[in-house]
Amino acid sequence: MIIDIFSLFPDMFNGPFSDSLMARAQSKGLVKINIHDLRQFGEGERRTIDDRPYGGGVGMIMKVEPIERAINSVKSDDTHVILLTPQGKRFDQKMAMNLKEKKHLVFICGRYEGFDQRIHDHLVDEEISIGDYVMMGGELPAMVVVETTVRLLPGVITKAEATEKESFSDDSNELEHPQYTRPEDYKGHLVPKVLLSGDHKKIEAWKKSEAQAKTKRNRPDLISPDFDTQSEEE
Ligand SMILES: C[S@@+](CC[C@H](N)C(=O)[O-])C[C@H]1O[C@@H](n2cnc3c(N)ncnc32)[C@H](O)[C@@H]1O
CATH class of the missing domain: 1.10.1270.20 (tRNA(m1g37)methyltransferase, domain 2)
Structure with missing residues (x-):
């Protein structure tokens, strides 16, 4: 399985993905995880990712074009794109079992007030929430979904019955x-x-x-x- 994660804070993934079973799954070649800085797909010299909401309101909204460029930079026919959002379907073990069958997962981590609705509507295959609460960003939710899914890949946990x-x-x-x-x-x-x-x-x-x-x-x-x-x- 290949996993591409897009985040404005890519360093957050260093610890959780470089220890214990997650590290072993990668070194055994069972999964390849690429962490990308979303900022590199931003606009102009300042690599802008967000803008003010139409109609007014607090906070900034993540723009559609940078997210489209990010997805297109890794997309193939096997790609399944996941948007981390509290508005998504609540994550559970059954969803992880479905995800483990995919060849290529792409995770988009939000920040600020969330995403332009056209990202939800036109750029992703699935919207996932890790629970009915609002976090500061999609990084920890992505880690939850990735770890739960990778744990189910054949060979990651050596005794199969441990996950069955x-x-x-x-x-x-x-x-x-x-x-x-x-x-x-x-x-x-x-x-x-x-x-x-x-x-x-x-x-x-x-x-x-x-x-x-x-x-x-x-x-x-x-x-x-x-x-x-x-x-x-x-
Ligand atoms: C402050 S939140 C935005 C919340 C948004 N204003 C709303 O009411 O739905 C910023 C980002 O954190 C992530 N996030 C926060 N809570 C989450 C959750 N429960 N599950 C998945 N992602 C979450 C999402 O990527 C979201 O775009």
Whole structure:
């Protein structure tokens, strides 16, 4: 997979993409990530990227032509262009599973008051939000989407079942079951006996029922989509 990311703050990506599994995925050649300075596609001597909104209003809007030039500089027939915006579809594991099938992903990170609507309407294939809140820019959202997607690429996590049997990853709509490691006794809080029994059938049954109980407790909306977690908490 090839990933091209366009941002006004390309240095922000240095840390998160050069450590741990993200670094290994790149050094193993499983993904090639190119970070581009969006400013180089700006207009005039000052490389202008933004302008004032028609009709008035606060802040600056990202212009359409620089974004078009940026996309065209890397675009091929396999390209899938993603706009990071709080107005997009809320990102989830299923979307990451779809993205991992693409050969070439392009991410456009916004700043200021966001994008000229014609960018949303005519230049991108998908608009993604990482949640119902507004951040300062699209860089952290891009990192969230890229890391979640790259993690699913074959060979990035060496044990395939690690990504197959976890929260949000199968059709059961369940969170992963509770997990324990040593010590067996932490200040009187014991590891459930069944996990020490060696009886694999019983262990699997326990995992299933605990996963269901945890989902009901923490994320009832996964079981009944109409359930409103927020108002329940208020
Ligand atoms: C301050 S925000 C602009 C928000 C815009 N005025 C609005 O109300 O939708 C600047 C940029 O941050 C990014 N951004 C902020 N929150 C985001 C989110 N939840 N998901 C994805 N991108 C986000 C987008 O690229 C956005 O263009």
